[in-house]
Structure formats: structure tokens, C-alpha cells
Amino acid sequence: MANRIFIRRLSTGLAQQSGTSILLLHNGQPRTPFYTRKSLNLVWRNYGFPEFAGKRLTDAYWYGSRLLRKCVSDCENHKSIEETINEYISGIEVSLTSLTPEFKPVTCQAGYLFDSPSIESRIEEVIRQGTDTLILVSLYPFNLPHLTRPMFTVTNSVINKKTTTLNTFEPDPNLRVALNSPVSFKLMTLDSLGTHESIIQYWAERLRGKLENFDSVLFAVSLPMRNRKKYTSMVAETAKRIMYVLYESYPRAVPWRVGFYAPWHQFWPPVSTNTISERIKDLRKNDRTKTLVVPLGEFFPNFDTQTILPSLIEKHENTRLLPPESLDQALVHSFAEVIKTSLLQKVAQEQKIPKVKTEATMTEALL
Known part of the structure; x- marks a missing residue:
């Protein structure tokens, strides 16, 4: 102060x-073919592709992917x-x-x-x-x-x-x-709000209310083309923390996995053995027949949760997506808690008082 x-x-x-x-x-997120292609060009640029190469990739992807075009047409039915x-x-x-x-x-x-x-x-x-x-x-x-x-x-x-x-x-x-x-x-x-304790608690609560009809959980996240190691480690650790919180109060252990997929703006399949399909097969081999898929990498409804993920899991019986809600008051409160904690920690640092126990430090003490 x-x-x-x-x-x-x-x-x-x-x-x-x-x-x-x-x-x-x-x-x-775009809502028309024109702006979808424009957005793709910008994404390629962020990946380091030259402009001419990005435009060619966009053209090839747009005309070659029925699923991408379906993303755009489906969005007419959503906010x-x-x-x-x-x-x-x-x-x-x-x-x-x-x-x-x-x-x-x-x-x-x-x-x-x-x-x-x-x-x-x-x-x-x-x-x-x-x-x-x-x-x-x-x-x-x-x-x-x-x-x-x-x-x-x-x-x-x-x-x-x-x-x-x-x-x-x-x-x-x-x-x-x-x-x-x-x-x-x-x-x-x-x-990285997904790693904060308030968001961990939010996901655990959502799962607790849905698991009665399922015997396994699959955390679905998109897989980027580059810089994967730190990202995949963060995702796996976050999933572990969610299940740890859930196990504290849930009456039975629920096996879980992390599965990767290619998001709407990537035309290449995920180069990984841990794809959604492979992880579901792994759960089935372990006699788990009903799986709840959790889009851990998305807070809001978008192309991935509205079109991409449903198209991937519809191939598997007894598998259901837990989609983001258009307005989730529990998530609103969790966002506010993350911001509040950061503000109070900043004040404590400015006043040079001992560091307050933040959400992250409390969680680290439990793990």
C-alpha cells in the first residue's frame, strides 16, 4: 500500500x-467461414508459420475437414x-x-x-x-x-x-x-487458473455430483504442437489433485486417465499414445465400462466441447461428456476466489508481513 x-x-x-x-x-472464437479461416491464419502465425504457408494450410484444412465446417455450422445453435x-x-x-x-x-x-x-x-x-x-x-x-x-x-x-x-x-x-x-x-x-485450488475444488464438486452412474473418469485436454512436456505435466498434476480432493469425501475409488485430442484449430492428429480413444480402451481392459469425459482444458462452451469432443466419444459406448455450462455460478465464485487470493497476497507482500497461506501453498502441503 x-x-x-x-x-x-x-x-x-x-x-x-x-x-x-x-x-x-x-x-x-469465430462464427462464420470467413472469420474461421482468418483465425486459423493467425493461429498458424503464432506457431511460427510464414504467412503464405499459413494460408495454404488454412485452405487445405477448411476444404478437407468436414468436422471443422461442422464446428462453424453447429455454433449457430449456441451462444x-x-x-x-x-x-x-x-x-x-x-x-x-x-x-x-x-x-x-x-x-x-x-x-x-x-x-x-x-x-x-x-x-x-x-x-x-x-x-x-x-x-x-x-x-x-x-x-x-x-x-x-x-x-x-x-x-x-x-x-x-x-x-x-x-x-x-x-x-x-x-x-x-x-x-x-x-x-x-x-x-x-x-x-494457468486451472491449477489454482479454487478451480481444483470446483472440478471435484462437479464430479462428485455426477459420478453415481459412472465407474471411471477421463480428463480430456487438447495437445499443442510444441512445448508439450511442461504442459502435459501440469495437466496430469492438476487431474491428480482433483481426484485427491474427490477421494477425501467420495465413498469409492474411481479410476481415471488423461486423454489428448487435436483441438478445432489443428489439422494434425495428436502424436501421442494417450489419445482419448486409447485411454478409453485402456479403461475397458480394466473392466471399467462407464466413463465420464471431463474437458479439463476448457472453462466455456466452444468448438471443442460442442462438436470435436462429442464426435470423438460417440464412437464409444457408455461414454458421456460433462460439458461446460453457459453460466456456472460455482465457477463464477471460483474465479472470484482466485482473484481475491491474489489481491490479498499482493497486499501482504507490499506491507512486508509474513506471506499468507495461499491456495497453492495449502495444496502443496497436502500433496
Whole structure:
């Protein structure tokens, strides 16, 4: 808090909006053939493909994949990802205002990499209006370099262009001062939300209410083309933690596996022996005949949960998908808990008091 007070004393005295600003980051999802192909070109670029090669890949994939075209046609029957996220925004604001009144007013917005409103415009708006704290939150459960890194590259670029740090002996890169403006704020970044204890508890509760008719669980996650080792380890550890929490109160042990699949924007099959089909076969060999498939890598309904995963599991008897809900109040509360914990931990660090027991440290103590 001392740094914040010091910054405010440097201001010109002009009006500045206080409180906490939360910016939810997502790539967005196309809903027409034109924007689907445009999005694919951008994904190839994020993977490092030259532009000409990306366009050729997009053309080949679009015309050659009936499933990709079905993703686009199916989305007409569902809400857009923007509509879904907007429903979460108001819930997060209300929940955080109740949980952390000392940080209000709390405002929550969303910015998109491939859609509007853009991430750039949202950050510029927050800086123009002023805030005490700006929290950038990736809405992807796990870090996927081709999806999450480009979002934070954009946020860093805008913030470095519009703000600077204090010229002190040890400048704090997260203490930002707007150029030619009295606005100053603390910057926080949250990613890999799927590994936070509140989200672990959320998944365990969802499973607890559904397992009565199943004898096994398959956690389904997409498999990126690169940087797989750290990602797959994080996913496996997260699945283990979910089942650990479940076992504490559930009356019977439930075998589980992690299975990988190619998401909608990848035309190549997952190069892995741990595909969804292989993992289901493995469960069947172990006399497990009813499997609940959990899309651990997705918080919201999208092409993968609406079309890709149903097409993969329909080939297997007694296998059902546990799809994301368009608005899940339990997930709203879990998001708010993650943000609250991060805010309180930041305050504790600023005040130089002993580190509070965060969700992550408490979980590590249990494992």
C-alpha cells in the first residue's frame, strides 16, 4: 500500500478513478467461414508459420475437414463465446465486491485477441479512466504458448507504450505510471487458473455430483504442437489433485486417465499414445465400462466441447461428456476466489508481513 500512496502523491491532483479493474483475456472464437479461416491464419502465425504457408494450410484444412465446417455450422445453435463471457463478468464483479469490499469499486471487462473489443482498446480505456489495480486474467485453464503468449505480448506492448515505471533505485515493473497523466496503478497478471485450488475444488464438486452412474473418469485436454512436456505435466498434476480432493469425501475409488485430442484449430492428429480413444480402451481392459469425459482444458462452451469432443466419444459406448455450462455460478465464485487470493497476497507482500497461506501453498502441503 505504501507504494500506491507514494505514487498518488506524485499526481497532479486531477480526478482519478480508484478501485480494481479486471480484464479477462481470450482469443475469441469465430462464427462464420470467413472469420474461421482468418483465425486459423493467425493461429498458424503464432506457431511460427510464414504467412503464405499459413494460408495454404488454412485452405487445405477448411476444404478437407468436414468436422471443422461442422464446428462453424453447429455454433449457430449456441451462444457466442463473447455472450458467455459477458454473463460471467457481472457475476465476478458482484462476487468480488462481496468478498473484498476493501478493493471496491470492482469493474470487470473482457478483451479479445482476434475479436472486439480488442485487448488494446480495453487496456487503453482502463489507463485513460484510471484505477488502483489492473489485473490481467487469462481465461485459458493452462498456458498454451500459441494461445496465451500472444495475448500477453499484446498487453505488455500496450502497457509499455502507454506507461512507465518510477525512476527509483529498484524500480518495480508492476508499478505503472501513465505518460503525461496523473494515473498510476499496480499491475497484476493471472494465468494457468486451472491449477489454482479454487478451480481444483470446483472440478471435484462437479464430479462428485455426477459420478453415481459412472465407474471411471477421463480428463480430456487438447495437445499443442510444441512445448508439450511442461504442459502435459501440469495437466496430469492438476487431474491428480482433483481426484485427491474427490477421494477425501467420495465413498469409492474411481479410476481415471488423461486423454489428448487435436483441438478445432489443428489439422494434425495428436502424436501421442494417450489419445482419448486409447485411454478409453485402456479403461475397458480394466473392466471399467462407464466413463465420464471431463474437458479439463476448457472453462466455456466452444468448438471443442460442442462438436470435436462429442464426435470423438460417440464412437464409444457408455461414454458421456460433462460439458461446460453457459453460466456456472460455482465457477463464477471460483474465479472470484482466485482473484481475491491474489489481491490479498499482493497486499501482504507490499506491507512486508509474513506471506499468507495461499491456495497453492495449502495444496502443496497436502500433496
